[in-house]
Amino acid sequence: MDLKVRWIEKGGDFSDAAKVRKRVFVEEQSYSLEEEFDSLDSVSEHLVLYDKDKEIACGRLIDLGGGAYKLGRIAVDKEYRGRGLGLMLVNLLSEKAEEKGATRLLIGAQTRVVPFYEKLGFVPYGLEYMDGHIPHVDMAKCLDFKDCRWLMFRKNAEAFLARKTIYLTKKVKSAVLRICTLGFGEFYVNGQRITDDLNVPAWTNYEYRDLSKIHMPIYDTLTHRVYYLEYDITSFLKDGENALGVHVGNGFYGQHESRNEGFTRCGDLKLAFSINLIYEDGELERIVSDSTVKVYESYILRTNIYFGEIQNLNNEPEGWNDAGFDDSEWYPPALADAPKSILEKQECPPDRVIRTIQPKLISKKGDHSVYDLGENVAGYPVLKFPEKSRANETALLRIAEEINEDGTLNFFSAGDIHRIQQDFYIHNGKDDSLYYPRFTWHAGRYFEIIGTAEPLEFRVIHTDIKNTSEFESSDDLLNWYYEAYIRTQLNNIHCCVPSDCPHRERLGYTGDGQIASGACMTTLSAKEMFKKWMKDIADNQDRFGGHVQHTAPFYGGGGGPGGWGGAIVIVPYNYYRYYGDTDVLREYYPNMVKYIEYMVSRCEDNLVVREEEGGWCLGDWCTPHNIILIPEPFVNTYYLIKTARITLEVAKILGINKDNEYLNKVIDDCSKAMHDNYFDEKTGSFLEGIQGADAFAADLGLGDERTLKNLVDKYTQIGRFDTGIFGTYILLDVLFKNGYGELAYKLLTNKSKVSFHRMRESGATTLWEEWEGRHSHSHPMFGGSVEHLFSYILGIKNTEGTVGFKDVTIAPADIPSLSYVKGSMLTENGRITVEIDRRNGETRIDAKADDGIIIRRA
The missing domain is CATH 2.60.120.260 (Galactose-binding domain-like)
Structure with missing residues (x-):
């Protein structure tokens, strides 16, 4: 074979590449010409391999911006396969991208060839999708840590110290440290802590683990992701000898003592780093983690995210992280494999x-x-x-x-x-x-x-998330509810994950997170946190079947397919409503459709009746005394209809029509099944109205005019909650939405044993996991209705047809018994403040907003 290589610049004649692609993709794989040749060809660089003068293989390279380059249309003529030409194409395209400053390589691979690209360092992520008629999976390769060795101390270490001596012989203009530790890390230069970041890098679904052996076995294929950190360390450096010091401890990655869900540690602690230096004379130098790094045992003898630490500071080598330290008795590092995970820079805020x-x-x-x-x-x-x-x-x-x-x-x-x-x-x-x-x-x-x-x-x-809201009223209990939620929610945001509780479980339960997502977005500066957590949820959706795990990052845990799995639809949609970000809908729309398909696969006669074998299939949760009367299929089918409707709305926003017929059929079939199985034609109620059943139905518009009336009559009579974490939010939402604000307010402030009053009177400063207070006393999930304090009691709503609170309508609920309320929320477009005074026999509403926000009155 007389092999020749030819590059074709953007806009050049790529007809030889087109000939190969036509033979391979059109004639052999049955793609149409319209599918194969697209608008990206004109902005791509093309690569063609020749045997003498015959074109035999090709590929293209697209600059996506921001250091990302996409490899594509990699094709080898049939008679030339098995000779390493595919490998050559990928290497040549990758080298060209690196010459242009690439930090990240992307490729959309046919599913059958994913193992080939994995051998070249590419990592699969996201859902399988159809490109034409052939299934594909997206893959990525991070180049920021190219040539960096991954280093460890020893197997099963709880923590370890590492240091690297650096000699500078001339003035440094800029020095940037990129570092990744698995698990948490502390970072020093010349004895000084370079950041006040804690518990970093952020918690993720780090690496592959066999999930078939955990207590509730999972056989899904998930995406694995690891974050690295970037710091400007210029001001910490000096002429001559310098030292980088790193302290690595278990965090979630190395946690191995708490095995409630059957999990063991992800792997042995490790690190990798690079320092990019720009000298004042313009010279560039790159220092990387390698065998010259020294490691030593930590003075921390035990560190566990759940149980705490044992420290013997007698064992801390004095000055270990400073220049001039004698590390001659320290050890060379053991070399470790790089994680086979998506590796990307952490953009979300750290703990502080x-x-x-x-x-x-x-x-x-x-x-x-x-x-x-x-x-x-x-x-x-x-x-x-x-x-x-x-x-x-x-x-x-x-x-x-x-x-x-x-x-x-x-x-x-x-x-x-x-x-x-x-x-x-x-x-x-x-x-x-x-x-x-x-x-x-x-x-x-x-x-x-x-x-x-x-x-x-x-x-x-x-x-590092702040309370950006204010709320006060003439009702002390309502004020307590707001303040307790804020404290509880902040207690439960660590490593950019909204958790269920900050002590016993510390897990990112998707059910808890989705039901409180509106409240959190209303009151806190949570935008970047949710952007990261949505990625966690999507990473923990089965690549092929669409099943969404109950916790994100996945760490086991019980739940149900509706209230928990539905987070993949509800959280991005709430994010869009609050922040006006259509890109998020576009990113997660495929995940939404895949989730709907999964839920349909768990139906019998159009009711959701199961999830995964060996696991839970909960409906509502934490009802009074944990006596759950409302059937699981009823609640899960409610969530299937609810999320299908949201997905249909998202499709309309994005101008996507291909799934409309399917989604409408799911909604119609499941709505009919709910009516046929649970509606009583004689009374107009669903399931006799148990535990908010009529609220679930009314929220979907099911039943008839009696359904809402029965709901109102029941809760007017009992004057308390009988609902769990989902039913409580849905009940209050339906009452407020339909003009029963006074009743919703009375339920929020009722003084029965099933109430927030009970929590407050018990001396609580945070919200409980259960109405009775048996278990955790710091669970934010019952705080979801803090959203209603702003959307209904203060009346701050997006004007119909708008999102992002740039155009708001003030329409407070009619609550005569609440004489005074004032509050504000900080939106993407500025602060909105509302004050309502019902004293002295009249109602006065004062609303104002920062410039650029349109305020309307209902």
């Missing part, structure tokens, strides 16, 4: 210390002290031993949400005695040493210290 609290000493007996923080929060106490304390003195810290009558801590709600959050510190004898966990956080209101150490402060920690 947000504020501090001064703990109050409430009891002391000998060396046993108990402190009260005054509120249920997430973070950790910072301890200090008294001056002149001897080395090897110890302190044990334990934290809980509740306290017993005898003054001892009650650990039950935060995980019981089997999962106590605790830290154990061994003093190094130095008066200036501070003691706090490095790779976890705790949550609770009370903590105890056994030993002589004392708390300097409690650092409140969560993802």
Whole structure:
């Protein structure tokens, strides 16, 4: 074979490439000419391989911008296959992209050849899709860490230290560190911490694990993703010798002690990094992680995201992260494989210390002290031993949400005695040493210290998200509900994941997250967090079948296909409503359709009756006393209809028509099944109205005029909730939406045993997981209706036909018994403030907004 290579620039004559593509894709694989040749050909560089003068193979390269290049239309004539030409094409296209500054290579691969591209370092992600009549999967390859070696200390290490000595012989103009640790990392240059970021990189569905062995087995094919961090370290460098220091600890990646869901650690801790230097004379240099890095055991003997840490600061090498340190007794690193995952820069905010609290000493007996923080929060106490304390003195810290009558801590709600959050510190004898966990956080209101150490402060920690809203009213309980939700939600955002609770489970349950997503977007600066979490949800959707896991990132956990899986539709749609971002709808529309198809596959007679074998198939959750009367198929079919309608609306917004007939049929067939199986023609109710059943139906427009009337009559009579996390939100939403604001308000503020009043009267400062308060006392899911405080009680709504709160209509619910309410929310376009005063026999509404926002009155 006399092989020749020819490149064709953009706009050039690519007819030889077209000949190969016509033979391979049109004649052999039956693509039409219209499918094969598209508008991208004119903006692509084309590559053709020849045997003498005969064109035999080709490919194209497209600059997508931002350092991303897409390889495509890679074809080899049939008689030349098996000679390595496909590999040559990919390598030549990749090299050309790198010459142009590519940081990321993309390809849409036919599913059958995914293993070929995997061998070349490409990683599959997202759903399988049809390109013409052939299934494809998108793949990516990150080049930011090219030539970087992945390094580890030893197998099963809880934490380790690493350092790299760097010599600079001339002035540096710019220095950028790109670093990835699996799990969490702390980063230093010349002894100084270079960032106040905590619990980074953000938690993801890191790498492949065999999910068939967990307690509720999963056989799905998921997407795996790892984030790296980028820091400007120019100001930390000096002439001569410098040192990069890294401390790596388990985090979620290496967590192995909590096995409630049957999970073990993802893998052994590792790191990789590069430092890109630009000298003042213009010279470029790139320093990468390699065998010259030195590693050593950490002074942290145990670090666990759930259970806490054991630290012996006597074992911390003094100055280990500074220049001039003698690391001759340190070890060369072990080499590790790079993660076979999508590797990309973290754009979402990190965890940080947000504020501090001064703990109050409430009891002391000998060396046993108990402190009260005054509120249920997430973070950790910072301890200090008294001056002149001897080395090897110890302190044990334990934290809980509740306290017993005898003054001892009650650990039950935060995980019981089997999962106590605790830290154990061994003093190094130095008066200036501070003691706090490095790779976890705790949550609770009370903590105890056994030993002589004392708390300097409690650092409140969560993802760097702020409360951007205000709410106050003449009703103290309504005010408490708002404040408790804000505190609970912030407690539950770590590593850019909205969790169910900040202690016992710490998981990104999709059901909890979707039902509170509107409240969170209304009140907090959560845009970037949700952008990351939507990606987590999509990463945990089965590539081929569309099944959505109950937690994202996936870490096991029970749930149901509707309230939990429906997050793949509801969260992006809410994101669009709040932020006006159509790109998000376009990105996740295929996931929405795939999810609907999955739900239909779990139907019998058009009712959703099952999820995955061996797992749960919940409907509503946390109804009073956990007695669930409302049938699971009813709730899950409600969510199928609801999400199919949203998907149909999204299709209309995007101008997509191909799925309309299918979606309309799903809606019609399932609506008929709901009516035929659950509607009582004599009474007009569904399931006798149990646990909000008529609210679920009315929200879909099912039933007749009696359905809503029966709903109103029932809750007027009982005056309390009998619903779970989904039913409570849906009930209040239906009442507010249909003009029954007074009744919705009375339910929100009712004083029965099934109420927020009960939580408040029990001394709670956060929302409970269950109405009875048996388990977690920091669960945001019952806070979903904080959204209603703004959309209905204050009346701030997008004007019909608009999104993003650039054009709003103020239409507060009629609630005569609420005499005063004032609040504001910060939107993408500015702040909107509403004040309503019903005192003195008249109603006064004052609404204002920042410039650029149109305000209308209903």
